Amino acid sequence: MKLYYSPNSPFARKVLISALELGIDDQLVKIVATPHPIRRNEELVARNPLGQVPTLETFEGEAIADSRVISEYLAALVPEQRLFPQGARRWTALTEQSICDGLLAACLSIRYERSTRPEAQQSNDWIAGQMAKIESVLSELDRRYAEPPAGFDIGHISVACVTGYLAFRFPEIELAPKWQNLAAYYARMNQRASFIQTIPPG
Numbered sequence: 001m002k003l004y005y006s007p008n009s010p011f012a013r014k015v016l017i018s019a020l021e022l023g024i025d026d027q028l029v030k031i032v033a034t035p036h037p038i039r040r041n042e043e044l045v046a047r048n049p050l051g052q053v054p055t056l057e058t059f060e061g062e063a064i065a066d067s068r069v070i071s072e073y074l075a076a077l078v079p080e081q082r083l084f085p086q087g088a089r090r091w092t093a094l095t096e097q098s099i100c101d102g103l104l105a106a107c108l109s110i111r112y113e114r115s116t117r118p119e120a121q122q123s124n125d126w127i128a129g130q131m132a133k134i135e136s137v138l139s140e141l142d143r144r145y146a147e148p149p150a151g152f153d154i155g156h157i158s159v160a161c162v163t164g165y166l167a168f169r170f171p172e173i174e175l176a177p178k179w180q181n182l183a184a185y186y187a188r189m190n191q192r193a194s195f196i197q198t199i200p201p202g
Contacts, residue, residue, distance in 0.1 A: 093155030100158035
């Protein structure tokens with residue numbers, strides 16, 4: 001399988017951590033293909049009309065887009081996988097993944113506003129609105145992770161990728177002391193092998 005990804009993408013990191021946790025990382029041929037919000041990467045567009053990472057090309061040559069779909073596809077390759085649990089935890093984990101993806105989308109929206117528009121044309125109201133979304137998700141995650149759920153599934157991975165991306169790209173958003181539970185969880189994830197192996201190079 002071929003994984004088109006950016007080493008700095010939190011969505012790609014979710015897939016990389018999933019593959020490591022599933023024990024199938026060695027089945028992925030990783031191809032760096034960095035997207036751009038204005039100048040589209042034609043190599044990516046040829047495989048994914050959205051031109052986004054991550055994009056997976058399966059053994060059969062089928063292209064699969066979106067980190068949520070790719071992670072579940074990889075999990076389906078592993079019998080008795082636990083990244084996508086059954087029962088009540090399944091819906092909680094999927095919800096955690098969804099709101100984490102929304103937070104990351106808000107982060108990228110801010111980065112694109114700042115990096116692609118001249119400073120005089122940037123909307124402070126837009127940035128403030130995205131920041132408010134980020135903070136409300138962090139508050140909800142902090143509540144949920146006062147005692148992290150048992151196991152290690154796609155919800156845990158998603159929360160880990162959020163905390164890691166904020167430390168990487170938004171150091172001004174300090175988890176402690178406002179979100180102490182998330183700060184403790186981030187420290188815990190910094191000891192996990194799959195998290196360490198996927199640290200963005202910068």
